Amino acid sequence: MILYPKLYLNSVKEISLELLKKYNIKGLILDVDNTLIDYNKNMPEGIKEWADNLKNSGIDLCIVSNTNQKQKVKDVAKKLGIPYIYFAMKPLKRGLNKAKKILNLESNQIGVVGDQILTDIIGANICKMFPILVKPINERDIWVTKIKRPIETKIIKKYQKECKNNVTKNNANEGEKNVYK
Numbered sequence: 113m114i115l116y117p118k119l120y121l122n123s124v125k126e127i128s129l130e131l132l133k134k135y136n137i138k139g140l141i142l143d144v145d146n147t148l149i150d151y152n153k154n155m156p157e158g159i160k161e162w163a164d165n166l167k168n169s170g171i172d173l174c175i176v177s178n179t180n181q182k183q184k185v186k187d188v189a190k191k192l193g194i195p196y197i198y199f200a201m202k203p204l205k206r207g208l209n210k211a212k213k214i215l216n217l218e219s220n221q222i223g224v225v226g227d228q229i230l231t232d233i234i235g236a237n238i239c240k241m242f243p244i245l246v247k248p249i250n251e252r253d254i255w256v257t258k259i260k261r262p263i264e265t266k267i268i269k270k271y272q273k274e275c276k277n278n279v280t281k282n283n284a285n286e287g288e289k290n291v292y293k
């Protein structure tokens with residue numbers, strides 16, 4: 113399902129090494145707005161440490177952001193010490209495929225992490241990468257995102273219902289309630 117993530121998490125910080133290992137993910141493409149920083153460009157506590165820990169364990173990271181504000185993306189990339197692509201026009205393939213080249217991995221080894229279904233998740237699915245949806249850091253969005261949120265909320269509700277049904281059907285454990293199979 114092109115609209116669905118494989119995993120739905122509260123924050124990027126929940127993406128652990130164990131989780132990546134489980135799904136054979138060797139690199140992550142990261143969204144910026146409301147995934148790594150909030151509307152006021154603040155990066156929540158622990159994100160830098162989270163990124164450092166993954167990097168030190170051999171997970172390659174690359175930013176792919178739709179914003180055309182180069183400096184904003186560059187600042188985040190610099191802080192985390194990772195490459196970046198801005199004005200990427202997700203869900204179109206171009207930006208994500210550029211990052212794939214940088215990461216030098218197969219599509220199915222790459223997790224795409226973002227807070228928006230209509231850009232990050234659809235883009236990942238089109239590119240046959242592993243889509244990971246995270247909750248937005250805060251409620252505040254730029255206007256173009258604000259318009260999309262009600263649609264996305266509906267999709268997420270449907271997604272969660274289907275995940276729940278799968279858990280019951282397969283006797284899976286509670287930890288898999290936001291995993292789409």
Ligand SMILES: [Mg+2]
Binds near residue numbers: 145146147226227
């Ligand atoms: Mg975003």
